[in-house]
Amino acid sequence: MTTVTIIAGGHKIDSRLTGILQYTADFLEKEKVEVHVIQVHQLPSNALITADFMNQEIMEARQKVEQSEGVIVLSPVFQASYSGIIKTFLDLLPQKSLRNKTVLPLMLGGSYAHLLVMDYALKPVLANLGATNMLTGAYVTDNQITKQDNQSYLLDEDSETRITSQLKQLLEGM
Numbered sequence: 001m002t003t004v005t006i007i008a009g010g011h012k013i014d015s016r017l018t019g020i021l022q023y024t025a026d027f028l029e030k031e032k033v034e035v036h037v038i039q040v041h042q043l044p045s046n047a048l049i050t051a052d053f054m055n056q057e058i059m060e061a062r063q064k065v066e067q068s069e070g071v072i073v074l075s076p077v078f079q080a081s082y083s084g085i086i087k088t089f090l091d092l093l094p095q096k097s098l099r100n101k102t103v104l105p106l107m108l109g110g111s112y113a114h115l116l117v118m119d120y121a122l123k124p125v126l127a128n129l130g131a132t133n134m135l136t137g138a139y140v141t142d143n144q145i146t147k148q149d150n151q152s153y154l155l156d157e158d159s160e161t162r163i164t165s166q167l168k169q170l171l172e173g174m
């Protein structure tokens with residue numbers, strides 16, 4: 001079975017980022033893909049900020065990435081960059097650990113003002129980790145995602161179309 005790991009770099013679960021995560025995981029699971037989710041902010045924070053490579057939970061999370069054919073890097077825009085939260089985990093991946101994997105960057109921003117963050121900030125880090133098979137990615141803004149009463153999220157047509165197109169390319173690329 002094909003496996004995809006989603007590395008999510010938000011600072012809380014109650015976030016529109018979870019809307020993108022839910023949509024993405026649902027789509028892939030319907031395509032019979034095994035999906036693993038790493039919520040970086042739920043990993044031991046001390047291990048993350050002291051770069052404790054030997055921490056058990058960090059090692060298990062790293063193993064999920066290693067064993068996946070596809071990796072989705074999902075980050076909010078914080079201060080015109082990817083979140084520091086996601087960087088603490090990316091820093092703990094072995095060198096070139098994204099080589100031979102299909103990598104899909106997905107970002108959520110408050111507006112389109114920082115649309116280029118994906119190209120000038122996130123993608124160079126992923127390239128440094130060996131990601132040569134990297135998809136264009138999708139950048140979604142807050143106003144494209146609505147929180148519903150049942151704690152789920154609704155993506156608007158534009159964001160759904162763009163994310164779906166990227167997910168189809170991810171499936172083709174693995």
Ligand SMILES: Cc1cc2nc3c(=O)[nH]c(=O)nc-3n(C[C@H](O)[C@H](O)[C@H](O)COP(=O)(O)O)c2cc1C
Pocket residue numbers: 014015016017076077078079080081108109110111112113114141142
């Ligand atoms: C600390 C912090 C910094 C942020 N900086 C930016 C930013 O520079 N540019 C931007 O487009 N959005 C920025 N945002 C908005 C987030 O990218 C994201 O759209 C928002 O957190 C989603 O809100 P929610 O988690 O409440 O759903 C920031 C949010 C936080 C919490």
